[in-house]
Amino acid sequence: MNVNQSAPPVPPYGQPQPVYPGHHQSSYGGQPGSTAPPNPYGVYNGPVPGYQQTPPPGVSRAPPSSGVPPASTAQVPCGQGAYGQFGQGDVQNGPSSTVQMQRLPGSQPFGSAPLAPVVSQPAVLQPYGPPPTSAQVTAQLAGMQISGSVNPAPPPSGLGYGPPTSLASASGSFPNSGLYGSCPQGQAPPLSQAQGHSGAQAPQRSAPQQASSFTPQASGGPRMPSMTGPLLPGQSFGGPPVNQPNHVSSPPPQALHPGTQMAGPPGPPPPMHSSQQQGYQLQQNGSFGPARGPQPNYGSPYPGAPAFGSQPGPPQSLPPKRLDPDAIPSPQLNELPPQQKTRHRIDPDAIPSPIQVIEDDRNNRGSEPFVTGVRGQVPPLVTTNFLVKDQGNASPRYIRCTSYNIPCTSDMAKQAQVPLAAVIKPLARLPPEEASPYLVDHGESGPLRCNRCKAYMCPFMQFVEGGRRFQCCFCSCINDVPPQYFQHLDHTGKRVDAYDRPELSLGSYEFLATVDYCKNNKFPSPPAFIFMIDVSYNAIRSGLVRLLCEELKSLLDFLPREGGAEESAIRVGFVTYNKVLHFYNVKSSLAQPQMMVVSDVADMFVPLLDGFLVNVNESRAVIISLLDQIPEMFADTRETETVFAPVIQAGMEALKAAECAGKLFIFHTSLPIAEAPGKLKNRDDRKLINTDKEKTLFQPQTGAYQALAKECVAQGCCVDLFLFPNQYVDVATLSVVPQLTGGSVYKYTCFQVENDQERFMSDLRRDVEKVVGFDAVMRVRTSTGIRAVDFFGAFYMSNTTDVELAGLDGEKTVTVEFKHDDRLNEESGALLQCALLYTSCAGQRRLRIHNLALNCCTQLADLYRNCETDTLINYMAKFAYRGVLNSPVKTVRDTLITQCAQILACYRKNCASPSSAGQLILPECMKLLPVYLNCVLKSDVLQPGAEVTTDDRAYVRQLVTSMDVAETNVFFYPRLLPLTKSPIESTTEPPAIRASEERLSNGDIYLLENGLNLFIWVGAGVQQGVVQSLFSVSSFSQITSGLGILPVLDNPLSKKVRGLIDSLRAQRSRYMKLIVVKQEDKLEMLFKHFLVEDKSLSGGASYVDFLCHMHKEIRQLLS
């Protein structure tokens, strides 16, 4: 290779660009429709066979024979899926029973008085499932009461996973042992404390508050005998009545009627929360796992136990200081007969179950296609498999709304507090059975639009005057129909050609854009991809560079293509860098690639034009040669410092010089501390957690990246960032450009080829292959009365209406919030039109249009009846995750809780039939709002555990920002599947169970996934045969904890489980790395983090406790 060390003078940017082969605008002028792009999405449904060649499977498969994993063993996921390293603070398996005992008196009010969750609202029509009869409700009530029955104090021991000592030893050896390599660790755990608790107080399983129903369990033996009951499909989904027997059989029910209880405490609402108050106070001593507050080892960074964000004050402020009226001991405690003082609790089976709701929707709505012809229809849940037939409204795959019924007035909307928002995924991938949007070509005249508001022609436009004019459905303006577009109307006033034209009959379609829609009135060139590889010491040493260069050789054949194109129109370029940048000339006429070094990073320029961006097929030999040479050239590097902003700058300048849009793939390893623009310092400071300055951890440390992002957006330069950090790299700052340019960030903490290659390769392939729209602008228009006022996602906005996206792929969403401008009309409803102007992968300029009509209502009940909780949660999570940039995290949590309480209180007040104040009544469509909201509240961004790093939080924060509804759904409430319960021959996915430890049986194996992480949990009592079939070892103890891959075995169970894992991975947009976790093993803490119905170690409330808290909040609002 020729290395030209001295940078040549600035090249003549102005010089005319070569004509790029492969760009044939004309070939796309035509035809869309059904004949168009067959199915560009097929490739995502699994690994492309062609790839298998590269990494021999064996490479990534650590031999399971390594026995007990020495702490440093490769299989232990370092910063993998769980995005983080789990510190020692998490070790304790659960609270001690003492705590539980102490909670008892406090718990009293939960069960006895106020809370009788009645989720169904009989008076209200229920879209999902059969309406509960009043009998059902009564039964449920009865169930509640009974379930709140007294339980004997738990047996002093035998409830835990093992003797206290085992706990202690587990904790002792947990993370510090080097499992997580050099990655940042949590603080040292209060081992002695943990032991103290475990020893002094009978060990207890976690999820203490729920233990009563399932109390007696022998450690090691089959646990939770009653559990299998509820989990069996037939039973667990049977609804409240089915659950009855369980409760009835429990010890002397107090059989108190809610009303009775209520009568007891006159005056203020029964302090149901007092239980929590007391409970949480006591939990300081253990119920939340390792005691938090009082222990010396837990410094300020750790939040106090209080789960609800409603507690002010730093963690140190111990419970007694809490000022909460409900903390005052409840009077009725003393009035109750002694037996009832022991414990009251809510039966987890009697509170709304996500699994049940998902299952019901699948059963009720999964069999028939969702036809979009009717205005204001609520689509099936995102968890239901269904087909969509476009009959005039956009498919829910493109747009989902928080409500499909908008209040007519802003007063009503304010009263209900239900955010009105749409989660829009303009380029969503469709299943193969559904056709991509038709492409409409109106020739030189371009798409037909309203003269006033510029809305595009759509099925809701009204043709009048015999078809000579049309009235805009958005602004009511009357427009002339151009002669070439004229058509007669039928007797109903409809154009006779309506069904021949997608824009008159479908919810979604595309227009071919004319030159008027192009920058500088010039049709765009096809986009380019630039691969920019960090070749500093860390990148070389970890094997990353070698792996990447090898992979790129084959990957370049999978650049996105359009329609039936033979080869991709996308050109590629290569840069390597550490403190300086190396550009490569890979022109096809060269025998060898040429390197040009630019060391003046302060004033970045591109040293070559000709030969930098090339067609893969033409320059293949030179490219292959380059990729072979790069790892060798830098093999002996000692350079540890990197730059970052100049890298982006260089890529962007190169695209600018080539006058095209494109994408930068940056592979980066470290905090850019080299002297250069965008230089960063390590400003990580965990002490800021729970202070007013915590927000600074999420903010970029310099404004340089925003400015750079703005330039990138102007150029249509999208940045995808692959991070391989061994320590803090300031994700909050590094992700600014990807975030603002519509790009993606991937993070592989402590990357090691043998452990992480499969995940990285899979993510990279998908990322390179995926179809992207470049240089895009999105505008959402609405009919008179409402207006888009706020936007969430990965994009840039330079004004208040246009969402600018340097790139947009099929996975990213833009969430739009609407507010009232004026009164809406029930009759005409409300309309949304989302128009996305973008450049396709082949360089074609297009407009994609999505239309959606919503109903408007004057009755609040209609609003609550047509809501979608999953979308609501998506919006609320994004709202909260943006909020942490500007407000203390606690304020953000409080805001969410208050809003949720207001939503539910408004329902209770205005829509529910009269009933005792002691009952919690939730709207049918929102009965999961509390459980899901709690998951958001205790997520790592809003309530981090000790093990979650600042980078992890910033990473997740930006990920969630552009997630779609299905992704947030499973991310916040993971899917937990029993693997060994259903018959082995069953080909369907096993029914999921609720994410709570209480639902696990030690004789079974479970799989858990949340879209980013994938776990297999193995119970200690699993049959040997099963262990053998799955892990190829003879006993539980021989299973390697932290195993990252299942052995390929020729038996039905192994095939089934591996097949399931493959299918789950194919469903998610990122590769989920597997971790095998054994019951009672130290890694189990990783897994338990995802059992979101339980209390979390970071202080997050259990579902039951949160529901009680919600109830209290609602009652306060109502009183």
Ligand SMILES: [Zn+2]
């Ligand atoms: Zn208009």
